Amino acid sequence: MAVSDAANGNAGLSASTACIHPGATTSLRLPQHAVPHQSVFAGAAQRIVGAVVLMLTIFGCDPPATEQQSGDSSTKPVRPVTVIASGDTHGWIMPCGCTSNQSGGLLRRGSYVDERRESGEVILVDVGGAADGTAPYQLERFRAILKGEHSMELAAHNLGAAEIAFGAEVLQQLSQETGITFISANARDHAGQLLTTPFVLAEQGGQKILITGVLSPSFADRNTQVSDPADAILAVVNDVGADQNRLVVLAYLPVDELRQLAETLPEAHVIIGGPTGQSLAPEQIGPVLLTSATNKGKFLAEVTFPAKASDPPAAKVVEMSPQWSDHPVQRQNLTAFRQILAERDFSADESGLVAARFGTDGDRHSDANSHGGRNSNGHASLNGDLNREGEAPAEPMNREGEAPAKPPGPRDFPRRSGSGEASRSLVGRSAEAPPFPEGIASGRSQRISGTESCRDCHAESCDVWDATGHAHAWQRLQDEDGAHVDPFCQKCHTTGYGLPGGFHSMKHSVDRVNVGCESCHGPSKDHVADSNRRTPLDAVGSCVQCHDEENSPEFEFGEYWKRIRHE
Secondary structure, three states: OOOEEEEOOOOOOOOOOOOOOOOOOOOOOOOOOOOOOOHHHHHHHHHHHHHHHHHHHHHHOOOOEEEEOOOOOOOOOOEEEEEEEEEOOHHHHHHHHOOOOOOOOOOHHHHHHHHHHHOEEEEEEEEOOOOOOHHHHHHHHHHHHHHHHHHEEEEEEOOHHHHHOOHHHHHHHHHHOOOOOEEEEEEEEOOOOOOOOOOEEEOOOOOOEEEEEEEEHHHOOOOOOOOOOOHHHHHHHHHHHHOOOOOEEEEEHHHHHHHHHHHOOOOOEEEEOOOOOOOOEEEEOOOOOEOOOOOOOEEEEEEEEOOOOOOOOEEEEEOOOOOOOOHHHHHHHHHHHHHHHHHHHHOOOHHHHHHHOOOOOOOOOOHHHHOOOEOOOEEEEEOOOOOOOOOOOOOOOOOOOOOOOOOOOOOOOOOOOOOOOHHHHHOOOOOOOOOOOOOHHHOOOOOOOOHHHOOOHHHHHHHHHHHHHHHHHHHHHHHHHHHHHOHHHHHEOOOOOOOOOOOOOOOOOHEEEEEOOHHHHOOHHHHOOOOOOOOOOOOOHHHHHHOOOOOOOOHEEEHHHHOOOOO
């Protein structure tokens, strides 16, 4: 596959023929370079073929399904080309593995793409949203995803909201490190310069497919300007001119904006969307085929362009289910990523996961003056280091350089009296859990004490705990091919992840592994000092912090309580 991009100076490539999609501004460009003639007859034949093709194009017919070769009159058949798009990977290199039949992951994606390439021409792209934050751990995970994409020969990675949060400097370095080509036609820095090249022109199977990308203006931040997507796409089309057979738009837009774009952009053959919650089944909106790839990379959007230009593309959404085996190269990439995690031993404050769990309005690494991991422009830094000691790092600062009024606190259900249906109703299956009680969310006075501190007064309950899966949660991670080094797994297999006195990092918190008493009852140092002071959390409501729809889809409190019942 030959791929040209605007950064390489190929924005103005010309061709003698082009199939223009209905609704587009028809513009026929002649070659700007002379074609060497092998003979007078060959030259005459080329001129005749060119004239016939021009008439066929004008009168709405398709030229023959052949590819003209520069320098001679030989031709070869045009073949169907399939564009496979991933999107919203959201840091999921692979499913967490806490339950069976989970979908997604680069390991399965690699196997699927390889299988499709065995049977035809494939161009692989990504709609955006591959990262899940800009904290040091999340940056390393994003880097691993990009390396995995590069090994799959990804043609273009569109900028989504997660990508622009890193800023132009980091994106440029990541592109150089991983070999990934980022694209965006409407994301610009504060000076108005495009963050990346606006498009790539992929030549494969005798077809020239123009791939451009946009994101919603709603994702603009203080360092990034985002212009109107339709205007940006039309600018790319005008720039490239007739040197493309198909136009594919990777659009990181909410559903309503995605549909509006399809309705107002008949120049596009296909629009593939991003953060739509659930993947959109392919649908025709006028001349435009619309679909999406989203939901942590669990589904891929696949569009096949036939050899005959007048035939409509065929599309489908494919689930990356367990039927697809792990790709060996992607497995190696995962192993290398975990080796980096073991060496760096990211702390909870470096993970970016604490804020998401604490229910704050942004992670600690989203502010310009946050400790470590940021540069002076407020974007992520490739070399940010945080406190590696056994104590929690200093409090983060806000954009004004002041400590926030309310330090982050974890999210959970407030304590309620009673234990019957009222308490059971707390174990909902909502996407987001309610915030922690004010006492925990607003200060650091309550600390994790550790499970061993509970034994003196609650010996029988601790004996029950010793025999449960909670007491061996860390070992389960170790048995999963070294998953214990990954903060994403650590947060639900340790006690007090990111809380004062709780799990801080693998090397500094060996006494806070496993799901201890305070994982359910909350920080209990005050309770240990004075038994009249109750533990802060309703243990019933705490369950869904980890036993959510993703990791524990069959969770039902009554049944699970039988496994750990204690007084």
